[in-house]
Amino acid sequence: xxxxxxxxxxxxxxxxxxxxxxxxxxxxxxxxxxxxxxxxxxxxxxxxxxxxxxxxxxxxxxxxxxxxxxxxxxxxxxxxxxxxxxxxxxxxxxxxxxxxxxxxxxxxxxxxxxxxxxxxxxxxxxxxxxxxxxxxxxxxxxxxxxxxxxxxxxxxxxxxxxxxxxxxxxxxxxxxxxxxxxxxxxxxxxxxxxxxxxxxxxxxxxxxxxxxxxxxxxxxxxxxxxxxxxxxxxxxxxxxxxxxxxxxxxxxxxxxxxxxxxxxxxxxxxxxxxxxxxxxxxxxxxxxxxxxxxx
Numbered sequence: 001x002x003x004x005x006x007x008x009x010x011x012x013x014x015x016x017x018x019x020x021x022x023x024x025x026x027x028x029x030x031x032x033x034x035x036x037x038x039x040x041x042x043x044x045x046x047x048x049x050x051x052x053x054x055x056x057x058x059x060x061x062x063x064x065x066x067x068x069x070x071x072x073x074x075x076x077x078x079x080x081x082x083x084x085x086x087x088x089x090x091x092x093x094x095x096x097x098x099x100x101x102x103x104x105x106x107x108x109x110x111x112x113x114x115x116x117x118x119x120x121x122x123x124x125x126x127x128x129x130x131x132x133x134x135x136x137x138x139x140x141x142x143x144x145x146x147x148x149x150x151x152x153x154x155x156x157x158x159x160x161x162x163x164x165x166x167x168x169x170x171x172x173x174x175x176x177x178x179x180x181x182x183x184x185x186x187x188x189x190x191x192x193x194x195x196x197x198x199x200x201x202x203x204x205x206x207x208x209x210x211x212x213x214x215x216x217x218x219x220x221x222x223x224x225x226x227x228x229x230x231x232x233x234x235x236x237x238x239x240x241x242x243x244x245x246x247x248x249x250x251x252x253x254x255x256x257x258x259x260x261x262x263x264x265x266x267x268x269x270x271x272x273x274x275x276x277x278x279x280x281x282x283x284x285x286x287x288x289x290x291x292x293x294x295x
Contacts, residue, residue: 001161001162001163001166001229001231001232001233001236002079002229002230002231003075003076003078003079003085003088003228003229003230004075004221004224004226004227004228004229004230005074005075005076005079006074006075006076006224007074007075007088007221007223007224007226007228008073008074008223008224009072009073009074009075009077009078009084009087009088009091010087010091011068011069011072011073011087013087013090013091013094013110013112013113014068014086014087014090014112014113014114014115015112015113015114015115015141016067016068016069016083016115017114017115017116017120018067018115018116018117018146019117020116020117020120067083068083068084068087068115071083071084072084072087072088075088075228082146082149082165083115083146085162085165085166086113086115086144086146086165086169088228088229089165089166089169089170089229090113090169090173091221091228092212092216092219092227092228092229093169093170093173093212093216094108094110094111094173095219095221095222095228096212096215096216096219097173097176097177097212098110099219100215100286101177101180101181104181104286106180106181107180108180109140109180111135111140111141111142111173111176112140112141112142113141113142113143113144113169113172114127114141114142114143114144115144115145115146116143116144116145117129117145117146117147118145120143122136122138122139122141122143123136123138123139123141124136124137124138124139127143127145128145129145129147129148129151132148132151133145133148133168133169133172134172134175135172135173135175135176135179137179137184140176140179142169142172142173142176144168144169144172148168149164149165149168152164152168152243152246152247156246156247156251156252156255157246157251157255158239158242158243158245158246158247159238159239159242159243160239160243161235161236161239162236162239163213163232163236163237163239163240164239164240164242164243166213166240167209167213167239167240167243167244167277168243170208170209170212170213171205171206171208171209172205173208173209173212174204174205174206174207174208174209175201175205177208177286178201178204178205178208183201183204183292184201186292187201191266192263192264192265192266193262193263193264193265194262194263194265194268194269196265196266197292198266198267199249199265199266199267199268199272200291200292201291201292202266202267202268202273203267203268203272203273203276203291204276204289204291204292206244206268206273206276206277206280207276207277207279207280207286207288207289207291208280208286208289209240209277209280210240210276210277210278210279210280210281210282211280211281211283211284211285211286211288211289212280213232213237213240213277213280213281214280214281214282214283214284215284216228216229216232217229217230217231217232218284237281240277241274241277241278244270244273244274244277245270245271245273245274246270247267247273248267248268248269248270248271248272248273248274249262249264249265249266249267249268249269250262250265250269250270251269251270276289276291
C-alpha cells in the first residue's frame with residue numbers, strides 16, 4: 001500500500017485530540033460486558049444509543065493537538081507514519097465519495113475524523129478505546145483511537161497491516177455515506193439476528209469499503225490530478241479481508257463466549273463480511289452493495 005510521495009495531505013479533515021486527559025468507560029463485567037462492547041464495535045451509531053452505561057464523559061475541551069497538522073503534510077509521510085497514513089486514507093475515501101455521490105443524486109458532505117486516546121466526548125456519547133471505532137450521525141464524525149489497531153491483532157487475531165487499518169476507516173465512512181443517503185434511518189429497531197437490518201447495514205458498509213479500495217488507485221486528487229493511493233497489492237487486500245473476518249460475529253462469539261449465537265448477531269459472520277468486501281472490491285460499483293434489498 002503506497003501513497004503518492006508528492007501529494008499534499010488535507011489535515012483539516014482530522015481533529016487530532018490525542019493525549020487529552022480523560023477517564024475510562026465503566027461497563028458491566030464478565031461475558032455480558034464483553035459482548036456489549038463487541039456490539040458497539042464497528043457499529044454505525046454512538047455508544048449511548050446502544051445503552052452502554054458508565055460514568056459521564058468529561059468535557060472534551062478546546063485544546064487541539066497540532067501533531068497531525070504539523071507533521072502529516074505529504075504522501076511521503078503517509079508512507080512512513082501510522083497517523084499520517086490514516087489522514088491519507090481519509091482524504092482518499094472522501095475524494096472518491098465526493099465524486100461518486102452526486103452521480104446518484106446526493107451531495108457529499110465531508111465528515112471529520114477525531115483521533116483520541118482513551119476517551120473523548122461525541123454527540124452520540126462517550127467515545128472510548130474499549131468501544132472501538134464508530135461513526136456518529138449526531139455530529140457526522142468518525143471516532144478512532146489508534147490503539148484499536150493493536151487490539152485488532154492482539155485481541156481479535158487479525159494479521160494487521162496498513163490496509164487492515166484502511167479497511168476500518170473506509171468501513172466507518174461507509175456508515176457516513178449511509179447516513180447521507182438516508183439508509184441508516186430505515187433500520188429502526190431491527191438490530192439483532194443474522195437477517196436483521198443491522199447486519200445488512202454493516203455488510204453494506206463492508207461492501208462500500210471494498211468499492212473504495214477498487215476506486216482508490218483510479219480516483220485522482222484535485223490538487224495533483226493523480227490518485228493519492230498509488231499501489232494496492234494482493235497482500236494488502238488479503239490483510240483487509242482478514243480484518244473483516246476477524247470482526248465477524250461468529251468468530252468473536254466463539255472466542256469470547258465459547259459458543260455462537262446467531263440470534264444476537266449485529267454485524268454478520270466472518271464469511272459474510274469477507275464476501276461483501278469482495279463484492280465491492282471486485283465490482284467497484286456501490287449499486288452492487290445491495291445488502292438491504294431483501295428486507
